[in-house]
Amino acid sequence: MRDSTPRQMGVRRFGRVNWLGLGMLGLRETRRFMAVWQQTVLAPLMMAGLFLTVFALAFGPGAQSGGRADIMGLPYLAFLAPGILMMSVIQNAFANTSSSIVIAKVQGNIVDTLMPPLSAGELVAGYLAGSVARALMVAVLIGAAMTLVLGTLPAHPLWALGFVVMGAVMMGGLGILAGIWANKFDQMATITNFVITPLSFLSGTFYSVEVLSSPFRAATHWNPIFYLIDGARYGFAGASDASPWQGLVVCSGVTALVLISCWRLFDSGTRMKP
Numbered sequence: 001m002r003d004s005t006p007r008q009m010g011v012r013r014f015g016r017v018n019w020l021g022l023g024m025l026g027l028r029e030t031r032r033f034m035a036v037w038q039q040t041v042l043a044p045l046m047m048a049g050l051f052l053t054v055f056a057l058a059f060g061p062g063a064q065s066g067g068r069a070d071i072m073g074l075p076y077l078a079f080l081a082p083g084i085l086m087m088s089v090i091q092n093a094f095a096n097t098s099s100s101i102v103i104a105k106v107q108g109n110i111v112d113t114l115m116p117p118l119s120a121g122e123l124v125a126g127y128l129a130g131s132v133a134r135a136l137m138v139a140v141l142i143g144a145a146m147t148l149v150l151g152t153l154p155a156h157p158l159w160a161l162g163f164v165v166m167g168a169v170m171m172g173g174l175g176i177l178a179g180i181w182a183n184k185f186d187q188m189a190t191i192t193n194f195v196i197t198p199l200s201f202l203s204g205t206f207y208s209v210e211v212l213s214s215p216f217r218a219a220t221h222w223n224p225i226f227y228l229i230d231g232a233r234y235g236f237a238g239a240s241d242a243s244p245w246q247g248l249v250v251c252s253g254v255t256a257l258v259l260i261s262c263w264r265l266f267d268s269g270t271r272m273k274p
Contacts, residue, residue, distance in 0.1 A: 025126025029130025030133045045142055088138050092138050094172065096131040124259060131169070136165070163234075163244075180262075204226050
């Protein structure tokens with residue numbers, strides 16, 4: 001028997017959270033990148049392997065056994081590998097949300113996402129679910145390869161997992177902001193090439209920030225991606241330039257600010273027309 005009781009304006013029949021819609025959006029975002037897993041999951045593993053191979057050849061035996069290639073008391077490859085892993089997580093989490101929104105806007109089907117009874121918070125969570133899933137898959141594959149090649153296990157597994165998830169959420173949120181702002185693929189490429197890539201490369205991925213002069217070292221500490229890279233290095237290798245607790249506080253604050261911004265933009269519908 002149908003419920004004929006009138007509902008107040010603004011009250012959804014799904015309750016406080018539309019779990020079905022949220023789950024379907026997250027599933028759609030996951031299936032979207034899994035449909036091209038060779039590009040979205042396998043390619044980052046190959047790229048990480050190429051980075052490690054090139055630097056191993058460039059530094060010679062010292063990169064693996066110690067000597068002049070040691071950084072922070074670690075062989076260079078052991079120092080480098082966590083940074084490569086987190087850089088892959090960052091780039092893939094950002095790409096997942098940003099590409100999904102921009103493609104939908106360019107193709108004109110973004111309305112199919114906005115019309116269902118999903119709140120702004122549910123839209124943010126659904127898009128982030130795909131980013132976190134992709135980032136975790138990439139992290140697991142690269143982490144397993146690191147263990148096989150270097151013969152080491154994560155020094156602090158919970159810290160490593162925490163920073164990987166934090167990085168996926170933060171960069172997935174930034175991908176949402178970039179996707180909402182961009183209306184064309186070239187605008188999206190501009191953000192990726194001139195903002196995300198430089199910030200990830202200049203964040204201590206390939207070097208310790210202690211080797212930098214004071215102005216550049218201070219500037220690096222204003223880069224939140226530095227704390228993601230540094231936190232991942234602490235989790236996997238047990239060494240870091242900054243306190244992991246400081247990194248956790250900074251990354252949590254930045255992530256909260258990013259998610260609030262995403263919610264406000266979805267709630268207002270800003271720049272969401274195709």
